[in-house]
Amino acid sequence: MNVKWPKLALEWKGALKKYRSALLVLAIGVLLLALPGSGGGESRASPETAAQEEGFDLKEFEEKLGRALSGIDGAGETRVVLTLDSGSRQVLAQDLDRDGAGGGGSTTVTLGRGGGSQEVVPLQTLAPSFRGALVVCPGGGDPAVRLKLVEAVSALTGLGADRVSICAGNS
Helix, strand or coil, X not given: CCCCCCHHHHHHHHHHHHCHHHHHHXXXXXXXXXXXXXXXXXXXXXXHHHHHHCCCCHHHHHHHHHHHHHCCCCXXXXXEEEEEEECXXXXXXXXXXXXXXXXXXXXXXXXXXXXXXXXXXXXXXXXXXXXXXXXXXXXXXXXXXXXXXXXXXXXXXXXXXXXXXXXXXXX
């Protein structure tokens, strides 16, 4: 069975044979871009947004500390207010460039995630630095309870006793 191909179809057939590998690679690339989660249409959060999402929640920490301090015998229901010198932050990987004269600069190291998006490389996350604490509770007038509360707050925040204030309050 001998089929006669039109001239244009013969040209296409020859081109398909010649560029078969390139077309196969192109088709696979288009398929990978169409898959969900491949980075084709989604945008990654900026490094600042990612750091904030993983960041320290002061309000949540105050509530958790208040619940823990309420468990101290004689304290009663406690309310805690904390102030920060600085919030939690990330130390990012840096690439140092030195020239022959001893000068140079540094650039933040990033990783390419495909689709043109890049992410920074965090080395470590530093805990927040507290400035002071106020604890208000019904048992705050008792010296033994005050001592236990100061010790507990100091242990959990790293603050010295001179930066922790305990006040008696209503229940």
